[in-house]
Amino acid sequence: MTQEFSYRWGHSALTADFDLDRRTPRLVRLTVPGEPEPKCAAEAAGAALPLVDVTLLGQGTGWSGPRFTGTALGQRLTHRAHHAAYGDGWHHLTVQLQDRRGGLTVFVEYSSPDAVPVLRARVRIRNDGDTPVTVRSVSSLLLGALPSPDVLDVHRARNDWLAECRWYTEELRESLPDVGRAFHGHDGRAGVRLAGRGSWPTDGHLAMGALTDRTDGRCWLWQIESAASWLWEAGEADHHTYLSLSGPTADDHQWHQVLSPGAEFVSEYAALALGDGFDGALTALTDYRRRIRRPHPDHDRLPVVFNDYMNTLMGDPTTEKLLPLIDAAAAAGAEYFCVDAGWYDDEDGDGDGDAEGDTGGGGDGDTGGDGGGGWWDSVGAWLPSARRFPGPDGLHAVLGRIRERGMVPGLWLEPEVVGVRSPLATELPDEAFLRHGGGVRVTEQGRHQLDLTHPAARAHLDRTVDRLVGEWGVGYLKLDYNITTSAPGLLDHTRAWLSWLSAVLDRHPGLVVENCGSGGLRMDGASLAVAQLQSTSDQQDPLRYPxxxxxxxxxxxxxxxxxxxxxxxxxxxxxxxxxxxxxxxxRVHLSGRLDRMTPHQLGLVREALVTYKAVRGDLCRSVPFWPLGLPGWRDAWVALGMRVPFLDTTYVLVWRRAGDDPEVALPAAHLTGREVRVDVLHGSAGPVAWDGSALRVTLPEAPSVLLTRLTV
Incomplete structure (x- = not known):
C-alpha cells in the first residue's frame, strides 16, 4: 500500500507519508512504529488536507465559516521541489510549493529529532511577485486523516492566574456534531477552536492541546511555540479529524503581514508529539523540549533558589530585613538568593508593594497609573533605592552578604515596561515603544510597553543588564512581566525579545534567567527554549498549590x-x-520567614533540601507520569510520578489534601509485575508498600505529603 504514496520521510520513531504527485500536495499519514497501515492509500489520502493553508487579503478562506482550513490559496499550491537533510541529531525536510497563479512561493519546513516521535513544523512565505500581498493567516502545521471524531477525546488546559495547568477532557464529537454528510455532501462547520491572545500567551489556556483515541490509546499532543498569540483548531473532513496549528491570525488577533516584492514571513513553530496515551506523548514532548532549548549548566545542576517575595517580604526589601533572611537561607541550604521586587523603590511612603491590585509574580504594587505615588508607574531606570539600602555601599552590601554566605545573588527585573512617570518615558523615542494604529503608545496600568525591535529600546536593556550582571555581579535574574497587550507589532516584539535574551546569555553565559509573567501566564514553548527556569504560579495557599x-x-x-x-x-x-x-x-523556589524559625523548624527545611539535592540529578533526565491521572482542581488526592529512563528508579509524590479515606493506590504501569523496593524520602505516613502493580500509601492525616523512591 505504501508504494502508492509518492514520498516517505522520517526515522526509527516517526514516519510521514506524503502524496506530492497530486494537484495539491498532501501530508497523508503520520505514524509511529507498530501502528497498523490503513487498508489502502486512497482511504488515508481522501481526508488529507493541503500541506499549508494561507489566507490573503482579498482572497478569502474558500469556506463559508470561521475555519481557516480549506483556503483558496492552499488548494492552489503545487509541488515544485523537496529536500531532506540530516544533521546534529535532527531530520529535516523542506517542501517548496508554488502558487499556480504565480506570486507566492511557500516553503513548508518539517523537522524531527532522531528517535523521538515529534514533528516540528513552520512555514516560510516569500513574495516573488511584483506587487505587495497581505497575509492574514498561515498554518504552521496542518494534518488531516486523523481518526474519526467518534472515537477521539480532546484535551485542553485552562491556565489562569493562581490556578495554572488545569487540564480537562471531553469527547470531540460533543463539539463536532454529526450533521449527516451522506445527505448534504459536506462536513459541518463546527470545530474546536482555541486561541491565546496578547503578550500573556498562556493567559486563559496553555498553548497546548491533545487528542486521544479511546479505542487504542493513541495520543497526539501539541504545543504552539509563540510568546505572542496563537490558534489551534480541530475539525472534521470526510469522516476524519484534522488539526491546524498556527500563530496569530487576522480574525482572531487583528494580525496581518504585508509582504512587499521579495519579502518573506516565517510562521511560529508548532510541535506535535505522538505516543501511547497522554503520558506516552508527554514523554516524547519532554524529550523534544530538552532538545530545542539552549544549553545551560543550570539544567543539570538545579540549584535551590531562595526568593524573598512570596509570603515573606512581598515587595518590601530593605537591608535590615534582608540580612537575617540571607543568613537563614544559607543555613538552610539555599544556593541562590534573589531579591525580588522593590529594590529600586525610592518613593516616599510605606513602600509595602502590596497595594490594591494584582500581585503579579513579584511585587505588583500600586496599579493606579495616575501618577499618584508608589513605584509601580515609575519603574524603568532600575537603579537601587538609597532609602531601602542606606550607607555607602547601599544594595551592594546586601549582594556582598549573599556572596559571603556562599550563595549567588539575584535580582527581580521587569525589563519590558517603563512607567509613565519614569524619566525613560520621555528620554526614549516614541518608536522605542509599542504603539497602537494611530501612533499612540500602549499604556497599561500606568506603564508603557517597550518595542525590542527598536535599537534604542534594546540598547537601554543592554545597559541595564550589563550593569546588573557585568558590574554588580548578579548571577540570577527573575524577569517578570505584569501587563498584557495585543497591540500591532507584538509578534515582531516577542521575537526580538527572545533574540535579545539569547544575546544576553551569549554575553553572560553563567547567568541564570527565570521567565515569569504574573506566575505562569507566559509559560510558552518559545520562552522555555531560551530561559532556564519558568515560574509556575503566584499561588500563596500551600493547599492549592499541589x-x-x-x-x-x-x-x-x-x-x-x-x-x-x-x-x-x-x-x-x-x-x-x-x-x-x-x-x-x-525546582525549589524557597521562601518564607526562615529568619524567625526555631532551630528545629530550620532543621526541617534543611532536611528537605538535603533530600532534594539527593534526587535532583535524576530530575533532569526524568519524564513525568500521573498515577491518578492529571489532577483536578478540587481533588482530595493528587499524585505526580517521575520515571528515570534507562535507570530502575521512579519517584512518586503524593498529596492528601482532604477527604475521609486515608489510603490510596498509585499505579505505575512500567513497574507492574516487578519486585520493587520502596524508600520514603520526605514526609511521614502509615503503611507504604508495593503490591505488584501499584504503590499503596496510607496518610492518616490531611493535609499531608509523601515522596517515595521506587527501585527495581
Whole structure:
C-alpha cells in the first residue's frame, strides 16, 4: 500500500507519508512504529488536507465559516521541489510549493529529532511577485486523516492566574456534531477552536492541546511555540479529524503581514508529539523540549533558589530585613538568593508593594497609573533605592552578604515596561515603544510597553543588564512581566525579545534567567527554549498549590518548573513538610520567614533540601507520569510520578489534601509485575508498600505529603 504514496520521510520513531504527485500536495499519514497501515492509500489520502493553508487579503478562506482550513490559496499550491537533510541529531525536510497563479512561493519546513516521535513544523512565505500581498493567516502545521471524531477525546488546559495547568477532557464529537454528510455532501462547520491572545500567551489556556483515541490509546499532543498569540483548531473532513496549528491570525488577533516584492514571513513553530496515551506523548514532548532549548549548566545542576517575595517580604526589601533572611537561607541550604521586587523603590511612603491590585509574580504594587505615588508607574531606570539600602555601599552590601554566605545573588527585573512617570518615558523615542494604529503608545496600568525591535529600546536593556550582571555581579535574574497587550507589532516584539535574551546569555553565559509573567501566564514553548527556569504560579495557599505543581510538567520539564515552597514559623511540622514537599519534583523556589524559625523548624527545611539535592540529578533526565491521572482542581488526592529512563528508579509524590479515606493506590504501569523496593524520602505516613502493580500509601492525616523512591 505504501508504494502508492509518492514520498516517505522520517526515522526509527516517526514516519510521514506524503502524496506530492497530486494537484495539491498532501501530508497523508503520520505514524509511529507498530501502528497498523490503513487498508489502502486512497482511504488515508481522501481526508488529507493541503500541506499549508494561507489566507490573503482579498482572497478569502474558500469556506463559508470561521475555519481557516480549506483556503483558496492552499488548494492552489503545487509541488515544485523537496529536500531532506540530516544533521546534529535532527531530520529535516523542506517542501517548496508554488502558487499556480504565480506570486507566492511557500516553503513548508518539517523537522524531527532522531528517535523521538515529534514533528516540528513552520512555514516560510516569500513574495516573488511584483506587487505587495497581505497575509492574514498561515498554518504552521496542518494534518488531516486523523481518526474519526467518534472515537477521539480532546484535551485542553485552562491556565489562569493562581490556578495554572488545569487540564480537562471531553469527547470531540460533543463539539463536532454529526450533521449527516451522506445527505448534504459536506462536513459541518463546527470545530474546536482555541486561541491565546496578547503578550500573556498562556493567559486563559496553555498553548497546548491533545487528542486521544479511546479505542487504542493513541495520543497526539501539541504545543504552539509563540510568546505572542496563537490558534489551534480541530475539525472534521470526510469522516476524519484534522488539526491546524498556527500563530496569530487576522480574525482572531487583528494580525496581518504585508509582504512587499521579495519579502518573506516565517510562521511560529508548532510541535506535535505522538505516543501511547497522554503520558506516552508527554514523554516524547519532554524529550523534544530538552532538545530545542539552549544549553545551560543550570539544567543539570538545579540549584535551590531562595526568593524573598512570596509570603515573606512581598515587595518590601530593605537591608535590615534582608540580612537575617540571607543568613537563614544559607543555613538552610539555599544556593541562590534573589531579591525580588522593590529594590529600586525610592518613593516616599510605606513602600509595602502590596497595594490594591494584582500581585503579579513579584511585587505588583500600586496599579493606579495616575501618577499618584508608589513605584509601580515609575519603574524603568532600575537603579537601587538609597532609602531601602542606606550607607555607602547601599544594595551592594546586601549582594556582598549573599556572596559571603556562599550563595549567588539575584535580582527581580521587569525589563519590558517603563512607567509613565519614569524619566525613560520621555528620554526614549516614541518608536522605542509599542504603539497602537494611530501612533499612540500602549499604556497599561500606568506603564508603557517597550518595542525590542527598536535599537534604542534594546540598547537601554543592554545597559541595564550589563550593569546588573557585568558590574554588580548578579548571577540570577527573575524577569517578570505584569501587563498584557495585543497591540500591532507584538509578534515582531516577542521575537526580538527572545533574540535579545539569547544575546544576553551569549554575553553572560553563567547567568541564570527565570521567565515569569504574573506566575505562569507566559509559560510558552518559545520562552522555555531560551530561559532556564519558568515560574509556575503566584499561588500563596500551600493547599492549592499541589494540583499546579503536579500538572506543571505538562507545560515545562521538571528541571525548569519553579514551584514555591514557603514554610513559616507559625506552621506545624506537618505544614512545613507539606509546603516543602510540593517543590521536590521540580525546582525549589524557597521562601518564607526562615529568619524567625526555631532551630528545629530550620532543621526541617534543611532536611528537605538535603533530600532534594539527593534526587535532583535524576530530575533532569526524568519524564513525568500521573498515577491518578492529571489532577483536578478540587481533588482530595493528587499524585505526580517521575520515571528515570534507562535507570530502575521512579519517584512518586503524593498529596492528601482532604477527604475521609486515608489510603490510596498509585499505579505505575512500567513497574507492574516487578519486585520493587520502596524508600520514603520526605514526609511521614502509615503503611507504604508495593503490591505488584501499584504503590499503596496510607496518610492518616490531611493535609499531608509523601515522596517515595521506587527501585527495581
Amino acid at each position: 494540583p499546579i505543581a503536579a500538572a506543571a510538567p505538562t507545560a515545562v520539564p521538571p528541571e525548569q518548573g519553579a514551584v514555591w515552597a514557603y514554610p513559616q514559623p507559625e506552621f506545624t511540622d506537618e505544614e512545613i513538610a507539606f509546603t516543602l514537599g510540593s517543590a521536590l519534583l521540580g
